[in-house]
Amino acid sequence: MSSELAIRVANLSKCYQIYDKPRDRLMQMLMRGHKQYFREFWAVRDVSFEIKKGETVGIVGRNGSGKSTLLQMICGTLNQTSGSIETQGRIAALLELGSGFNPEFTGRENVYLNAAVLGLDRHEVDECFSEIVKFSEIGDFIDQPTKTYSSGMLVRLAFSVQAMIEPDILIVDEALAVGDEKFQRKCFSRLEELKNRGTSILFVSHSETQIIELCDHALLIDHGELIMNASPLQIVRSYQRLIYAPEAEQAALLEKYKRNDPLYDSAPSSPTSPTDSFQEASKETAVLNHYDPNLTPETTTIYPEQGARIKRIAIHDCNGDAVNILEPMKKYRIVSEGDFSEDLERLFFGIHIRSISGAVISGQRHPEDGKYIDRSQAGKRFRVEFSFNMNLLPGTYFVGGGVWSENSASCAHRILDAIMFRVQSSGPQNAFGYCNLTASPAVLSIEE
Numbered sequence: 001m002s003s004e005l006a007i008r009v010a011n012l013s014k015c016y017q018i019y020d021k022p023r024d025r026l027m028q029m030l031m032r033g034h035k036q037y038f039r040e041f042w043a044v045r046d047v048s049f050e051i052k053k054g055e056t057v058g059i060v061g062r063n064g065s066g067k068s069t070l071l072q073m074i075c076g077t078l079n080q081t082s083g084s085i086e087t088q089g090r091i092a093a094l095l096e097l098g099s100g101f102n103p104e105f106t107g108r109e110n111v112y113l114n115a116a117v118l119g120l121d122r123h124e125v126d127e128c129f130s131e132i133v134k135f136s137e138i139g140d141f142i143d144q145p146t147k148t149y150s151s152g153m154l155v156r157l158a159f160s161v162q163a164m165i166e167p168d169i170l171i172v173d174e175a176l177a178v179g180d181e182k183f184q185r186k187c188f189s190r191l192e193e194l195k196n197r198g199t200s201i202l203f204v205s206h207s208e209t210q211i212i213e214l215c216d217h218a219l220l221i222d223h224g225e226l227i228m229n230a231s232p233l234q235i236v237r238s239y240q241r242l243i244y245a246p247e248a249e250q251a252a253l254l255e256k257y258k259r260n261d262p263l264y265d266s267a268p269s270s271p272t273s274p275t276d277s278f279q280e281a282s283k284e285t286a287v288l289n290h291y292d293p294n295l296t297p298e299t300t301t302i303y304p305e306q307g308a309r310i311k312r313i314a315i316h317d318c319n320g321d322a323v324n325i326l327e328p329m330k331k332y333r334i335v336s337e338g339d340f341s342e343d344l345e346r347l348f349f350g351i352h353i354r355s356i357s358g359a360v361i362s363g364q365r366h367p368e369d370g371k372y373i374d375r376s377q378a379g380k381r382f383r384v385e386f387s388f389n390m391n392l393l394p395g396t397y398f399v400g401g402g403v404w405s406e407n408s409a410s411c412a413h414r415i416l417d418a419i420m421f422r423v424q425s426s427g428p429q430n431a432f433g434y435c436n437l438t439a440s441p442a443v444l445s446i447e448e
């Protein structure tokens, strides 16, 4: 394997033998393979990919798609049925909650045991022990058996051991979803630190923000197969589109992804594509200086219609004119219009604003959390207006919107990156990031 690579997986597969009855397992042993008493279940099938040193790669997929099985094989805690795995350097892994701990041992004993498994000798553990305990915030509990720990404490200690020993490869299986938000933030800043120091990180997450913000690229796994290996944003979009698609359309979508067909309806756009007609409907006659007809996203993703259809999303200024060049600190309205093709119950509308990297910066729903519009009838049109203060800093942003209802398993209709807008600069800024939350200028005093 080239010295640039940290992990190389080639044609990796895992087949489980499923016995419907315990008796079948016994029969299989007795018959010594003369007859087959089990069903084969391929949890991972012919997966190949490479991860370079220092890269962070996210794995995305539905429940049961084979993510954990794949990670366990890479860590060496599960044998593959066929294929090969090559890794370079020390691998640390955070798999199932507390799976590396012996519950009868104290936290301290488990730290030494865990570190020994990772190849550290006693002296090396002595050197980083206090750092591990400090990071985990376990305190005096470190000398209690880990069976007395809460799930949050277990994950804190497990993460601390794996992350403080500076592995070459770190594998994390969703474990970070456990633990309080403050600790999660600490874990992610530690992951960023490891990433900057050159650790290759492979992690499973259902959080689109984590995938987009941390990963260099990502893998989409479904039914044990590697469906796509692409940019984090593309993977997150494809995954969302897959899980929101009606069941009947999912197989075709997966085939399309596998063939590496253009992900978005708009790329390349055909004259009749839904994206074109949506964008045509959303296009406005130019309003002097504040509407740029060329400002249209190439990443528009239109979900299948399931009872509703959003026909147009637009931003209006205080005169009701459609705009997409916005001025900081002014008031605007985002308007979403469409119609219902089915009778729907308990519905709500939403819009969101995303950054270029795809992170959701802000969103609004109507009615508010926990409340719904009781019902709507097929054939009726809707129009919903969300008002907002333009507190975003100069830059380019994307707007998406959706209609959700209890009748449709996922959403009645949804469009990601429906339109885009630019916030103009209004001169030198004291604020940076995405939002301007400044209430009044900073006050400085320096001692004489």
Ligand SMILES: Nc1ncnc2c1ncn2[C@@H]1O[C@H](COP(=O)(O)OP(=O)(O)OP(=O)(O)O)[C@@H](O)[C@H]1O
Binding pocket: 016, 017, 018, 041, 043, 061, 062, 063, 064, 065, 066, 067, 068, 069, 070
């Ligand atoms: N020991 C086993 N014997 C038989 N089948 C198994 C075994 N372990 C896992 N599986 C099956 O393999 C498939 C993949 O499981 P895996 O845990 O890898 O999925 P996953 O993508 O990590 O799911 P989740 O997101 O729910 O954690 C599942 O259908 C699961 O039921």
